[in-house]
Amino acid sequence: MSASYQGVLWNRQKRIYDFVLWSFIAVYIALFAFLNYRFDPRITPETLFIRATGTLALLMLHVILSIGPLARIDKRFLILLYNRRHLGVSMFLVAGTHGVFNLAQFHSMGNVNPFVSLFSSNMHYTSFINFPFQVLGFFALLILFMMAATSHDFWLNTLTPRLWKSLHMLVYVAYALVIMHVVLGVLQLEHEPTLFGVLLFGLTWVSGLHLYAGWLEGKRDREASHTEGWVAVGTSDDIEDSRAKIVFVGGERIAVFRYNGKLSAVSNVCKHQNGPLGEGKIVDGCITCPWHGYQYRPEDGCAPPPFKEKVSTFKLKMVNGIIYVSPKPNAEGQFEEPLVIG
Amino acid sequence: MIMRERTRQSKPFYIGWMPKAEPEYRSFVRLVIFALVVVIIFVSVFLVTNQHGFSSGVFERSNFTELEGMLIQKPFPAIKTFYGKDIYGNPLVKTIPLVNKGKFGADSLVAQMMAAHRTAGDTLWVNIKGRLIYNRGVALMELTAQDAAMHMMKALPDGQKFAAPMVTDLGTATLQGQIVDPKCYLGVMKPGEGKPHSDCAIRCIAGGIPPMLRIINKDGEENLLILRGEQGETINRQVLKFVGQPVTVSGKIEQVDDWLVMKINPLTSIETE
């Protein structure tokens, strides 16, 4: 929503979010340390810290990857999505600590530079089981770093939302790298089937959630009936006041909003990070994105000044009480007379 | 307030920049936090109890020990200490290999000490100070202070007599085990073996720490054999690609005082599984 850029704005919600988040991080590390010293006090402090940060980062990554699909399944999870990037940056810091500790422990104080050592100690690049797993961790960390570094909205606008989104989709590559880092690394020594089991559970959980959320959305799209040219949306009673109904037309989602006895249709895709505008709400006369609260006027798709984002609008008509939307988008920000409900 | 009034009519809607969330959201968030607390307790207990546990090796990080004995270079840099006599009057010998700080062996350091102090043909009787690393009766010393770790001493009168090592030929054998760097393996790092540690072991061996073959017999007893070339030369570079994996090694075994040395051809004697 920013027309000019400021440092991250800290509101009360963000402070609470971060406080809870870092309490979790502290509690996990403390608990992990306590349990280790109870279970086997012979552990070295370095190993303890490496394992605590490694497992914590992996756990956080699972939570991060779950929030998106969970929010698509149950809207109440949106409250976690809003500050997800804080979670992402914190996870990067935890994973980065893990990486730095490993580099210091395993690769420093030797006869070559630690980074040279990282890539050249284990040269079994053509083997699967002996593959240099730390290199996988390094590239995962590199991706997480790029994501954390570009997490501010300044980068979103500088890189264009499209590129930014693609960059941040690399989180799935990072996830795959991390899974292989664990499988080809510590699990080669700690080869308990239970540990493989819990990793597999995490993988199944994340992919299952994504598949289920995708299936749900597909089902909703298919249910939206459409005929040649204009597409039937339903009756105005189908749409709750200040809310929208989403229809899937020609490969694109359109959000039809009802407010003050009028109807307007806009593209469902928020200009900020592609959030689903149709799951938002009219607040103070503006469509408000459920993800981070960007706003657009329903009649012309423009963000209220001083903001500059624009989404496309769509023509609506009513025949025998059925609302129809034209699949052809107007130009972004083009005014479209709202349809008055008779 | 107006917003709260309005939104109460229908399903709650949360916008990140709103100062307060709807009550329904708040209880939901509490539920999520509770669930996450359960998850982290479960995950940490599960992970910690499913680890293999750690070796009982010790690295005396903050404790320096002084040893007196004979400094030797062959078959590996070590200090040979004498701690009494057996019933035949032969000395009881404990040879403690020496390693340098970090991931380095002590070959050149010991060679320098020798060169600097040797009086023609004599063995070098020294007092040496460093940090001990030990597990199950096998010990190593890190010369933390490097050059300053050693002081010349006057040789014990009957120490001289036993300067030459007692070498017993134990024949040839083929053994299954893992090539480890003894510094980490004996206690500096835990785990100091296997895949997660292999990069570090490679770095240590590349830095001159003598490679050792760790074998475990069927009763779970373990033994460490120092790996050398057929002529007793160092083969650190040649074994790097086998470090940290299960291997089968064939060679000639010798007992040198209280250590086992396995002499192998690094090009043909090591097989991976």
Ligand code: FES
């Ligand atoms: S996606 Fe961020 S506000 Fe819409």
